[in-house]
Amino acid sequence: MAGKRRPLERLPPSARTSSELYINGRRMASSGRPASTEQEYRAENLPYTATFMADEQRTIELVIQVANYSDPRSGGLVRSLRFGTDEAIYRERQLSLATQYLIAAALIMQAAYLIIFFMIERKQFWLYFALVILSYTTIMLNSSDDKLLHQWLQISYAWGYKILCLSLTVLMYSLLRITIDQMAAAWRVPVRRVYSVLAVIGIAASIALPPQSSDALQYAIFLCAAPVILILTVSALRKSVRGITNSLLQFLAFLAFANQIFWWLLLIYTGTKTMSYPFDLILAMILLSSIWIKRYYVMYTEQRELAAKLEEINRRKDEFLANTSHELRNPLHGMISMSQVVLKREREIISDTSIHELDTILKVGRRMSLMLHDLLDTERLKDNSLRLQLTGVALQPVVNGVIDMVRFIADGKPIILKNQVSEEFPNILADENRLIQILFNLLHNAVKFTHQGEIVVGAHTEKNRAVITVSDTGVGIDKEILLRIFEPYEQAAINGYKGGFGLGLSICKQLVEIHGGSIEVHSVPNQGSRFIFTMALEHGVEAKGAGAQTAFASLVSVQKANQEYGKPIDYVPTINAETVQAQPTARNMTGRPRILAVDDDSLNLKVLVSLLSVDAYEVTTVTSGDDALAMLLKQSWDLVITDIMMPRMTGYELTRRIRERYTMSDLPVLVLTARTRPEDIEQGFLAGANDYVTKPVNARELRVRVQALTELTGSSRERIRMEVAWLQAQIEPHFFFNTLNSIAALHAVDPGQMLLLIEHLANYLREKFKFQSVGDLVSLRDELKLVRSYLFIEQTRFDWLRVEWEIEEEGLELRIPPYSIQPLVENAIRHGLIRRRENATVRIKIAKQEDGVVISVIDNGIGMEKEKADVLLKSGAGQGIALRNIDLRLNRLYGAGLNIVSEPGVGTTVSFKI
Structure with a gap:
């Protein structure tokens, strides 16, 4: 080996658990810090390489120092060293790294794919399968020779073992959950509960125990999982033998996966060195992908x-x-x-x-x-073939009507419904019925999801278009729901509320779009929502009232009927009060009950006239709530019949306005409604209606209910008449005897004064016994005669009583209800002045104003608290019937009753306006 470069000696990762490499006396590489004592020792087991040359003697001295204080297994080298040229070692290592990278990437992608499946279908099978793959990937990266997980995350040797045990626990538990369905049904629940507890214990032990206990923990994990894995393997094998394709593929994938785990265990526990290859995992992935593709195809x-x-x-x-x-x-x-x-x-x-x-x-x-x-x-709407009846529509009254329609939905909620659309807002070009449908659906949706706060309808113009907003302070809408809120049949479960068919907002969107507009929604959860839609403005057309719009809609309906039947039909214009009503003096001659019918539909009014005229009722018709209120001021009525759904002023609002003036017995109200839900009927009764009839009207039912209500009015008037008669006949014996005593006393003292007293007493008695009908009126001059006679008698009896008169002569021919001033004067003396006497003064004041005449009776008596004055005119207040009777008659005739202002120690003023 002399003269040649010798690479690379590679220390295997199974040199437990720290090592240093010395070649020819030189320290070449290390992993951890081996030491003779545990205090100086540091555990680490990462791969390293070293390149070296032989010395002149062509020998290599290689020394490896190892130390192990952490791993319960034996220390030192587990596998033999590998030598080779640097090129060969480099190629082998790069191939191993590339294989591990490839496998890790494929497994992570597969896990991500399964997690997406889980998020779409919400089936736990996909989640646990993803956990199996991620757990195995973590084990592979943590336990291979290259220790990639340690190199990426810089984790310690102890945490490497903790992560290994955690991954094994999750892997085994997830395998159990994805295959537990193959068990018998009776075993699934108890097995799942037992292994859930074991999994929690395993996770806690993996984190808490030191590395020295890791081997025992791993054996415990395998021991606990073994019975279930065995049962599942046998079950899958049986099903595959019976020819169930999915079970066969699962079994083969399980075998391939088990093979990979087997070689991994062999590597860990025996020290056998094999190059990492992905063939078994690739086979498992192919088999599992085949199962998923088949499932997808079946599902598709x-x-x-x-x-x-x-x-x-x-x-x-x-x-x-x-x-x-x-x-x-x-x-x-x-x-x-x-x-x-x-x-x-x-x-x-x-x-x-x-x-x-x-x-x-x-x-x-x-x-x-x-x-x-x-x-x-x-x-x-689906076919885009809906025809619109476009006309100029005044937005403000339409919003008022729709708000009345949805009030009942609030069901006692503390919600304020506001119409901020100006009366001067220009007309919009729309189909009025479709516009009502749009607003109703939006307001219904707002009320449904608003528990308290306010709902506001507003509008402004922008680029020659009307921009209409419906905003609320409700629970708001999540972003996810906002994306599909206008889809048909979409029911948004917000804060536990879910109901309806989910068509309202979808129909709104389609109706707005066929009008050429657009709709959008902005919402913040727990803060509220705002729906905004646009419509075209009508140019060159003056604002139309509700009656004109109704007449136009009626004309369009008639024209459509002409087209359908090919027959000429006369257009029936909106009926006003003069069209079918009798003359105001007719009732005086006939004595028939007078009925005021209110409906914006002229056809409905004609039907009512036809049904009720045969029963000797005098029916007067008007087409709006404002006209009805005006007629109530002009004449006396026995019954009001009103439709609920009317523009500008609904039947509910009209009934509430009537109840501000009349009691339920003084003027009954019968409402006609096409809505039969209990909430709608309750809304009518809460407004003050006496009864209701549902449409289509049954003639017999209508006549019976009208008869009952008109008889109620008759009874109420008879009661008032009897009270007036009682006032006429009421002369207290004490008052009469005292007057006679005064006459006797004056006989000897002042005969002239006696004659005047007798004259005034005679006039007083004559006026008292003049029986007039409850509906008759007398001149103010005649009423004051009665008052003057009464005051003359009282001043004769009480010398301390002073009387002041402030009367404008121009108003003395005014017609007023009989006995409407004298009882007020008598009340002032009896209850206010007689207890004071010093400077006791009663003043009768008649002042003419631009809109009428104000009659006041003022005294400087003892007065009373405001609370007592407020209850004087209420039924059952315990103060007699005089004041209450006068108040009822004034209300019936003029729409306003008595006004009482009093202050203790100062006096009392009782006034009314004619």
Whole structure:
């Protein structure tokens, strides 16, 4: 070997557990720090190489110093040394490294692939299979000759053994979990529980125990896993013998994998040196990939079959919907045709009422036909064939109506619904019904996921388009759900809530898009959501009220009916109060109950008039809530019948406004609604309705309910009439006897004053016994006569009583309810002044204002606390019926009752406005 360069002596990694290499007396390489004492010793077992030349005597002196204080196995060299040229050793080492890199990369990629499978399908099989591969990869990189894991992570010798034991525990437990299904069903649960506990113990022991205990721990792991592995191997072999393809492939893959583990154990425990080769692992991967590919193919085939079945079911559903629509249209068309024939044939001999009602039947039938077309809206949206009835729509009243529609959904939640759309906001070009559908779905979604806070609808213009926002302070929406929230049938389970069919937002998106707009959503979890959609503005069209929009929609419906049936139909304009109502004086002559009907649909109003006129009711119709409130101020009514779904002011809001003025017995309200859910009906009763009737209206039911409610009004009025009669007849004996005593006393002292007193008493009694109807009015001049007579008598009795008058003569011909001032004056004297007497003054003031006349009775008596004044006019307050009766009559006639202002020690003012 003289004159030649001699590479490379390679120290095998099984020189336990630290070593130094000396060649010809020179220290060439080391791993760890061998020492004669444990304190100076440091364990490490990494591969190293050394290149050297022989000396002149052509000899090589090689000394290896080793030390082992950590490994329970025997120390020193386990395998023989390898010598060779540097090129040969280099090629062998590079081949070994490349093989390990290749295997590690393939295994890690396979594990990543399985983890992705697990994230998609959420099947634990894929997760445990990935853990098997990652555990084996860690063991291979940690235990091979090159110790790649130690070199990459710079881990210590002790942690190398801990990682090895941890990987073995995870490997064995994961193998058990992916093959446990092959066990008998009765054994699966107990075996899984036992081995889960053993796995936790193994992981804890791997971390806590020192390297000296690692061998015993590894044996314990193999011993615990052996029975299960044996059972699973036998089970897989049996299934493969029976010809189950997947089991056969699993068995072969298991054998290939077991072969690799066998050679690894042989390397570790016997010191036998073999070059790392991947053939068995490659075979295992090929077999497992074959299983997965077959599973994917079966899954793909099943999904295609399911997709085909779903498409068939969807097609049948569409066919059923279309067939149902056609089947309903056929008898409906027959009804319409027969009605047309009868109307044409009998027009000359039947009454005008019958002609009108037959014409109404025709209009209802045609309208029902149009409603049947709505059943196909979903299919039309899918086919992009839905036709819009575009017109200029005022956004603000539409938002008001939709907000009223969704209030019941809140179900007592502390939620504030705000409409921040300005009344001056320009009209948008849209189908009004579709716009309502969009807003309803968005607000319904907001209320559903908002537990407290506010929901706001706003709008602004941008680039000649309307930008409408619906924002809430609800639970918000996760980013993952945001990506698919507009997909059909998507039900987002947010904070445990899940419900509905998942079509609302999808339909919103499609309706907005066919209007030429766009919709988007922004949301932050636990902060709220904001839906924004755009629509075109209507240019050159003045803002239309709700009545104009309704009339336009009705005209479009009639035109569609003309196209469908080819028959000329007269357009029925919106009915106003003057169209079908009787004259205001009619009730005085006929005495029929007066009903005010409110609906934005003229056809519905005509049906109500036809149904109720035959029962001797006088029906007046209006088309909006504002018109209804105006009519209530003009006349007296026995019943209000209102539709719920009306633009600008809904039936709920109208009922609430009526209840601010009238009690439920003074003016009953009957609501008509097409919604039959308990929440909708409850909302009507909470607003103050007396009763409800669902659409389509049953004529007999409607008549019975109307009769009951009008009789209730009659009873209430009779009660008030009796109270007025009682006020007329009420003369306290004490007052009468005291007056007579005063007359007797004046007879001898002042006969002239006595005659005046007798005259005023006679006038007082005459006015008291003048029986007027509850609905009659008297002039203010006549009412003041009664008051003057009463005050003259009281001043004669009480010389300390002072009276002041502030009266404008221009208002004395004003008509007011009878007995509306004298009881107030009497109340002021009896309860305020008689306890004071010193400078006791009552003042009657009549002041004319721009919008009416204010009548006040003011005293400087003892007064009262505000709390007591607030309850005086309430039923059951225990203060008699005079004040409450006057307040009820004033409210009924003028929409406002008595106003009481009082302060203890200062006095009381009671006033009302005519």
